[in-house]
Amino acid sequence: MVRVQFAALCGAFVFASGGGAFAADHVVTMKGAAHSPEMVTAAVGDTVRFVNDDDQNHAVFVPTAGFALDLGKQEPGQEKSYVLGKAGTFTVECVFHSNMMTTVEVK
Ligand SMILES: [Cu+2]
Known part of the structure; x- marks a missing residue:
């Protein structure tokens, strides 16, 4: 019960710091050496959660100019x-599997 209340407080803080907008969570899974979904439409301030629910290592890497990002290796x-x-x-992209790809559109 204490944990639930704590999470609620944290959520309220995120909303307050986002300039009044409600920040959303977008989950991208990596099962079967494939990203799912392959297209995410989100808003500034939203969070993308990359979840490796596969049985092998993956990695999150963004080569796009202006958005370059390397979150490194993710184990199962x-x-x-x-x-x-x-x-x-x-x-x-995933540095280990060239066919793993998700496009993120931030509005
Ligand atoms: Cu991979």
Whole structure:
């Protein structure tokens, strides 16, 4: 019960710091050496959560100019988050599997 209340307080803080907008969570999973979904439409301030629910290592890497990002290797069961800081469209790749790709459009 204490944990639930704590999470609620944290959520309220995020909303307050986002200039009144409600920040959303977008989950991208990595099962079967494939990203799902392959297209994410989000808003500035939203969070993308990359979840490796596969049985092998993956990685989050963004080569798009202006959005370059390297969250590094993710082992099975690991999760990493990224807060979207500005509008635009970028591609998320996995350095180990060239066919793994998600396009993120930030409005
Ligand atoms: Cu991969």
